[in-house]
Structures are given as structure tokens and as C-alpha cells.
Amino acid sequence: MKTVFSPLHSRRQVKTELDGGLLIEPHEKPSRAETILARVKDQALGDIVEPEEFGLEPVKRVHTDDYVSFLETCWQDWVAEGKPGEAIPAVWAGRGMRHRIPKDIDGRLGYYSFAAETSISDGTWEAARASANVALTAQKLVTSGERAAFALCRPPGHHAHADLFGGYCFFNNAAITAQAFRDQGCEKVAVLDVDFHHGNGTQAIFYDRSDVLTISLHGDPDLVFPHFLGFEDETGEGQGEGFNLNIVYPPKTPYSVWSEGLERACQRIAEFKPDALVVALGVDTFEDDPISFFKLKSEDYLSLGKRLEQLGLPTVFTMEGGYDVDAIGVNAVNVMQGFEGKA
Numbered sequence: 001m002k003t004v005f006s007p008l009h010s011r012r013q014v015k016t017e018l019d020g021g022l023l024i025e026p027h028e029k030p031s032r033a034e035t036i037l038a039r040v041k042d043q044a045l046g047d048i049v050e051p052e053e054f055g056l057e058p059v060k061r062v063h064t065d066d067y068v069s070f071l072e073t074c075w076q077d078w079v080a081e082g083k084p085g086e087a088i089p090a091v092w093a094g095r096g097m098r099h100r101i102p103k104d105i106d107g108r109l110g111y112y113s114f115a116a117e118t119s120i121s122d123g124t125w126e127a128a129r130a131s132a133n134v135a136l137t138a139q140k141l142v143t144s145g146e147r148a149a150f151a152l153c154r155p156p157g158h159h160a161h162a163d164l165f166g167g168y169c170f171f172n173n174a175a176i177t178a179q180a181f182r183d184q185g186c187e188k189v190a191v192l193d194v195d196f197h198h199g200n201g202t203q204a205i206f207y208d209r210s211d212v213l214t215i216s217l218h219g220d221p222d223l224v225f226p227h228f229l230g231f232e233d234e235t236g237e238g239q240g241e242g243f244n245l246n247i248v249y250p251p252k253t254p255y256s257v258w259s260e261g262l263e264r265a266c267q268r269i270a271e272f273k274p275d276a277l278v279v280a281l282g283v284d285t286f287e288d289d290p291i292s293f294f295k296l297k298s299e300d301y302l303s304l305g306k307r308l309e310q311l312g313l314p315t316v317f318t319m320e321g322g323y324d325v326d327a328i329g330v331n332a333v334n335v336m337q338g339f340e341g342k343a
């Protein structure tokens with residue numbers, strides 16, 4: 001299987017993440033991508049290709065023009081205001097307030113985000129653009145005949161809404177990929193989010209549509225991020241009713257239980273009969289992940305990959321979360337190797 005990777009991921013090198021009232025070293029760090037890349041090479045998974053430049057048009061098929069423009073100038077706008085630290089949103093439109101776009105950078109940071117842990121600094125824009133190009137290059141490989149391709153995306157994307165960043169995400173790489181499949185002739189596309197966290201952005205982007213089926217398995221939002229979306233009663237709206245499926249699990253869920261949800265998801269996908277599959281691959285479901293609470297083991301990712309291959313679909317994997325850096329390479333590449341029959 002080919003892997004698409006961009007060294008430009010390292011342009012995202014923020015020094016802060018707001019966590020527990022402290023500014024900590026971000027969990028979403030450059031070594032995550034480098035460790036996965038090293039494992040791809042160590043396992044000779046396949047060629048490693050750099051992304052092509054697709055420009056902003058395919059990104060704007062999912063994200064609003066004003067949001068894209070905000071991201072492009074956020075850091076310089078912040079610096080121009082003489083702010084001493086990294087750009088961190090700190091004010092939002094609460095209940096009863098107005099959702100209009102302020103002029104001030106603090107107001108715009110709040111308007112275009114849903115959480116405060118995701119700092120922005122120099123290079124975030126370039127890395128986010130490269131990450132979307134990585135996903136689009138993987139999609140092009142698959143439409144050009146590859147059965148599957150691994151988009152080693154960093155920063156991740158599944159929390160990003162059409163005009164919201166958060167959860168370490170800016171551009172929704174999985175949604176951009178799904179829309180590219182649609183724009184290139186696929187009638188139906190399924191997005192399966194196996195990251196520990198709910199793919200709230202992906203759900204929201206396609207929520208009223210029946211051409212893209214969105215499914216996510218994740219930790220109970222009553223207990224974990226993103227807290228305000230991802231419940232099982234969210235099944236889609238309008239044309240999209242019945243085309244969103246959330247499968248929620250409690251702390252300490254092992255693969256033996258989690259895989260029952262995977263089976264439900266796979267059966268729903270088979271019933272939907274899509275022309276392509278996008279897998280939002282987070283491996284923060286791992287038993288030792290520092291910010292999550294499932295108990296999957298490294299060998300379980302081989303089984304996950306094997307089950308996904310049985311769907312028989314052209315498949316793009318977009319890298320999402322996973323923060324046990326020592327294990328992330330084995331866990332992510334195990335999915336690809338399981339997909340290719342090593343299980």
C-alpha cells in the first residue's frame with residue numbers, strides 16, 4: 001500500500017496546548033507522524049509519495065471561504081495585535097449571544113473554533129494545507145487504480161466543521177476526501193471514523209445528506225471530547241436522516257466489545273453499497289493512549305484492517321489521532337498490514 005506523506009507537517013510546531021488549566025507540550029506533536037513514517041519504512045509497507053498541490057478549490061468544497069481566509073491570516077493578524085503568546089481562542093458566543101463575525105482577532109478566533117486546546121502559530125496554515133493535499137493525493141491514487149492508500153495526515157481533521165477548528169483539527173481531511181470522490185463520479189461514499197473521539201466535524205458536514213454515510217465509533221461524549229455531539233440519537237436530518245450512525249462505548253471497552261460496533265458499522269456500509277470508503281483512522285483507541293479510555297491492543301489493529309478489507313471497497317485511510325507515540329507506528333501500520341492480509 002502506498003503512503004502519502006509531507007515533511008511540511010513539521011511546520012505545525014505549536015509549543016502550547018491548554019489542558020487542565022496549564023499550557024502543556026501538545027499531545028499532537030511532530031514525532032507522531034515521524035514515528036508512523038519510520039514504521040512504514042521499517043515494514044516496507046510500500047512506496048512513500050509526497051503530495052501534489054491541489055489548491056484551495058477542493059478544500060472549499062467542504063469549508064467556507066471566510067473560514068479558509070481566517071485560517072490563512074490568523075497568525076499574522078494575532079501577531080499584528082501584539083499578542084505575546086500563541087493564538088488561542090478564549091471567548092465564544094454563549095447562549096443568547098450573537099453568532100456574527102467580529103472584526104477583532106480574539107472574536108474571530110472564538111467565532112471559528114469550538115474548543116481552546118488547539119493553539120495556532122507560524123506554520124499551522126502551511127501544515128494544514130499540506131495535510132489536505134496529502135489526503136487528496138491518496139484519493140487520486142485510489143481513483144487511479146490503487147485498491148487503498150494511506151494518507152499520513154498531520155494535523156488531523158475529523159473534528160473540523162465547515163467553519164470551525166478544534167480538537168487539533170483545521171481542515172477535515174476525511175470530508176475533503178469523501179467530497180473529492182463525489183466530485184469525481186462516485187455516487188455514494190462512506191466515511192468510517194474509528195478514532196477514539198467522535199468525528200463531529202465529519203458528521204456535521206454531511207448531516208443533511210444521503211450521498212455520504214457517516215459512521216463513528218467513539219468514547220461516550222457525556223464523558224469525553226467533543227462533549228457536545230456524537231450521541232446515538234443523532235441519525236441525520238432531512239435528506240440525511242438515517243445516514244449518520246454513532247456507536248458509543250464506555251471506559252475500558254476492549255476490542256472484543258468494540259469490534260461488535262465495528263461489525264454493525266461494516267454491515268451498515270455494506271447495506272449502503274458505496275463506491276468508495278474513507279476511514280478516519282485514529283489509534284487513540286489504544287490501551288495506553290494518554291488521553292483516551294478504550295483498551296485495544298496492538299494486535300487488534302491487524303484485525304481491524306482485515307475486517308475493513310473485507311468490505312471490498314476502494315479505500316483511503318486519513319490519519320487522525322493517537323498519542324502514545326511509542327506505539328503509534330506499530331498500531332497505525334498494523335491496520336494497513338491487516339488490510340493487506342497480515343493478520
Ligand SMILES: NCCCCCC(=O)NO
Binds near residue numbers: 159167284
Ligand atoms: N482535550 C482535547 C482533546 C482533543 C481530542 C483530539 C483527538 O484525538 N481527536 O480525535
Ligand SMILES: [Mg+2]
Binds near residue numbers: 197198199218
Ligand atoms: Mg470515532
Ligand SMILES: [Zn+2]
Binds near residue numbers: 282284321322
Ligand atoms: Zn481522537
